[in-house]
Amino acid sequence: MVHRLDSLVIRHALRLPAPAGPAGEGDVAARQFDAALMSVGFKLSADALRTLSGLSGSTVVDTAVRTLATVREMAGDHVRHNVYFKDFPANVPDTFEFWMRCVREALEDGKARSGVLAQLRNGVVNLLTLPSYGTYRHTYDEMLAAHDELTAAVGDRLTVLHLGASLEDEVSALYLALAGSTTPLGDEHLADLKVLAGHCADGPQPETIPVRENRAVVNEARMKAGSGLLLDTVTDVLRLACALSGGDVSLQEPTRFRKLSRPVRRALLAGLDEVVARTPAKLADVLAHREAFKRLGERLHPHEYPQWPRAAEVFAVARGEQKAYTFDARVEALLGADDVTGAAELLRSAPGRLFRALDRLLRTARTQQERDAVVAVVEEVTPEVSGRVVLSVREYLHNRAAESGRKRVFVNRLGRAHVADDTRGVVPEAERERLIAALDAEIGRRLPSPERLLVDPDVLDVALPLSGRATSAGLGVLPRGSVSPVDGELLRFFVYWKQTQRVTDYDLSALLLDADYETVSWLSYTNLREVEGEHSGDITNAPDGASEFINLRLGAVRGTYIVPQVNIYSGEKFEEAEESFFGFMLREGEQRGRPFEARTVRMKSELRGPGRVALPLAFRRAQDGSWHAKWLHLYLKGQPAYNRVEDNQVSVATLVRGIVEREQLTVGYLTSLMANGGTDVATWDAGSVPDGPVTYIGLERPEGLHPDSVVITPENLRDLIPE
Template identity: 30%
Template sequence: MNHSIYLRKAGKLIVHPGQSWLPESYLATAMKNVESLGYTFSKQLMEVFRTLSKGEFTAVYTVLVKELRVIVGAHVAYKPMYPQFPDQVMDAEDIELYINAILHYITLALPGEGAKARLPLLDRVDLKVIGLGDEADFARLIRQLVQANGSISDSDKEGIDWAVAHVADLEAILPEEIPSKENIAFVVGALLKHNRVSMGLIRRYFRTATDVLRLAAAMSGGDVSLAASTRFRSFTRAERRLLLDLLEGCGNMVEDMLRYKERWIRLGERLHPAEYKQRFSQCREAFDILRNDRPYQTFNSKVELALLSGDVWEAVELLESRPGEFARRLDHLLRISGEAADIVEFFRLKAPEVSTPVLLQVMAHFDHRNDGQKLRIFFPKGNVGKAVAVDNRLPKLGPAICAELAAICREALVQRFAGLPALGKVYLDERLKDHLVPYSQRSASKSLRTLVRGSRLELPEGDTIRFFTWWKEGEVDGKPTGRVDIDLSAVMYDSRWKYMEHISYTNLRSAKYRAVHSGDITTAPRGACEFIDIDIPSVLNYGGRYVVASLNSFTAQPYCDLPECFAGWMMRKVPGSGEIFEPATVVDKVDLAADTEIAIPVILDLKERTVIWTDIALTRQPDYYNNIEGNQRGMVLMGKAMTSLRKANLYELFMLHAQARGELVGNPAEADTVYSLKKGITPFDTATILAEYMQ
């Protein structure tokens, strides 16, 4: 059984009842040990554990602890430059810190003072409960991931891949329809990889030529989002026939193929469609048009021509056949049309045909269309969590029109959701307004908790935030990394995003408030770590508000080329107690594996005591060293954009479902269905939300 995906996504463990009796001392010892990692067992799980023999329990426990240690980052040794951090750095003279740094840069030696005994951990932590799961529930989880109406993360794909290889009943994990085109490509690619595919099973998923192109990319280990080009591998004759067979069944393939003309030409060189000109005649003709540049007017070219000529209604008539495209162009059509009311009424007719994710996006867009935001932020399609922020230069639209368009979206969604099963009495936590709707998780990093970029979390009790990172150099796919130096930094800004101070290898401690760095380690053959402590009250008293945590690959290796690299943060009430790294106090841990050299995992809003989940990358500034000073402009831009992000939130989504198929109540104890931060459907249940609430 693959425990990792089930533990991460559902917090559950599959254990089958035994025929023995486990001594209470074994169970008590195990619970004490997992408490040190921040976890405990549910009552149901404990009852099953009691039926196991010592050997059976030990086998399960060993695997469980190994997985939990990886999840929270406790599977490695933490040896910071200053083992008595934070006091050792705060108490040292400036000249001592300087000399120690220079000696390390020249000789790689670390300061001689060893670790001393520390006080026991005095912080109290909220333990996460591990529940009892079963195979049917695990299959439902995988099916939800497959059925997600949006792209999924790499860690979710790992779970699907394992299930495709090991779950006996494929029907349990494969729905009749897979809404996400990217998920189709990945899932079918996994079926092919594990020799579990049949044409009868997969044909129903493929409707367009682009679907087939995504599958070819998946089979070649490429980007199924098609944001990046793929180097197609050589396919076997059976694989070539399968791809051509799927392509032959797609309608209007030429227009679709022209969207990615050069890629299709390269793929055609691998597929050799001329060898099957009798069997796949439409494929042969389509490739002939692409290779020989035969004239062919596409749908998009017709729309663009109509817009350029100022014939708005010709464009609208063309877009009538593609409601989703019409919805995406709605703002543009309103701006260039002198008949906005007619455009609105046309959208009212077509809204029921627009997908749920697009309706939610259009609704949020027009809800906040005239808010006066200075920046607009976009997350480009692709496997790297990059964000683009641009000045908001959209001219204002009439408030009444914006309100009506948002209302049309809500009405269409309520009518659609009304056809889903009843929810009964519904409790809805208003704090869900701080959590955004998950549309795309393709570039989300593997983390302790799955969140949507821009969502806000309440800071736990405590005054000290402790950031941490750990990385290792070595070999990846047989290629040596060379020396690897990852730098952990934190930058403080005021309410207007004016720079105040930073903590990094260039400034180990603040002269104005309590913030301290554990020291700059510049090579990691056995792994290396860095920590930063920030005292929240001292920053607020100094006039600070925002803290941006960042990681910079000083030696210029992208994180995807490292054997391992992760970061996270803890909340510490008594930072001098316990070990420097205490697994039970880890609030979040993020694995860094993107093709980038700069990462911003979180932004803290100390005034509101919230964590803004960012998980984004910055492009390296080529004119500067890869450090915090050289990337201030990009960090401020991302900070302003992420703290002013306006997207549909989970409260709005669940409210639409409640209006359509339930009755709101004010007490969760009275509810049949609960939407909250910790009970019922939570923001971390992204698989459930994408599969069951975005239909």
């Protein structure tokens, strides 16, 4: 358990919990530890190295073993990355010549010969029936022997691990940060919160837990620890029941409720009874999840507990035996009667719902008086709306003017995307601008006012994490819509997967588009070589894990966009595979090394979303020739089998266009508001570290900052979102 908690702190905070151990002369072991870290692209901070050097050698070694295992997994270096073509990227054959070689080898194979001849007579050969196609023809060690050692370069990644507090203090701080997050967490971070909540159930708790999914996970831990539950809606109880059954606390997917013990049933029924007794109107919330409540009622047996009659009403409403009038129904009745002003006044008491209905209200209003009434109500209730919702609507309104008459991109909470025509009417420009000004003023009012703010320019184009589900777990991952510079001459993508039970074939591809999003070319198993680069070869079965790579020379790319994608050709979905992840490396010129080198990895992200085509990010060339990454984190539904880059060119190009041309609210937007509010905002200068405490925002925590400084990096970027 200690190792797991230690790993959580390192992954989430890039901090090494201060090791507990006897003093000693650990300087030699500490330097060896630091050298081992650098071989995979990490390094100890000066404070961490100094502290470890003063501990016993055995303590340093124990710390090194745990830490190296964690950081190697973060970079994707915990598995063996073999390639089909041993010399990749050198000596990759022409696709047709390679296929013909596989056919010749099959004809020389006594067992395969007759089957291949029969296929040749029909004019079509299935590559998967050729014995030498799709499986490794050499060992991992033989592949390593074919490559020189990595030549070190200035541009190699070096991620610093800073010295933290004690493990208990670090774990408590991480728990409070995740549990109290103002934005929803991704599934991976929600799973981490579950571990932390169980460990911290009896310790300090956040003042508020605004995100309902987080509250469900914390309530599960509190119930197991015998602590009081945090419930204020009937849906909180439903989410808790889902958590206890190992289901989806977001309620997007149905949960199969397990048999619950009598104490648990009592606690859930007592919670429902208390919520309804306190606010009877909350019975209407049942209607949004009627089927789930009916299934839960079958497990709770409310008729056995007459002491909680209000709980029984919940299930009576779910079964349709008792009426409950929803707030939304009243709003719909007013809009159906063309009473926009009345609907806005009713929504005044539910500011969050008012913001969600804002576009419709403005489009439905037929007179200036009605539009003025809507805007006036919004301006009045904005201080009562969560910061995340205010920012989301601000971003929406910014893009609204350009969206009418174009394609709309819809992305659900799991990252699955689809495109539809925009058939909405126009939102009047005057009201749009008035609302944007009001929201800017409210956001600026809520932002902190540090005496001195230092900002790394590279972080200004990072999108605000308005939802943790707009990203994925991994190393160097940024929220959807973020833009980050790409510095290097060679860009190399990689995918790794290991199947759980069935034969599984993932295909790494790269689609090249011009400035109008038209296809220029692609690299895949059907096109192994192009002017731009090489594909490492197709692996079609991964019982022990498999990797594919694409090598690109950025200076040779003929298009404007590079869109890597992972297609499921056959077998297990991303969530079903034992492990699956994507990433990219950057290298300088003719920098040598193995196909996979951890310290050249710039990004590694888990592939665990829905759909059968993954689009992690896209790369765009600017007019000056420089390249930037635009983060997507999208999944296409794809076909049940045989997905190929050639078959999804149009849908991928449409999605990329929708994301690339949409403007996200960024860190730069917030820092400009802070500057307008009087904060002294300065550009970070690595050569001049200030003496006193500052607030620093950047991609990495710099060394030498005053210990009382507030540091915001991608690991805790959610802290920028005001409540």
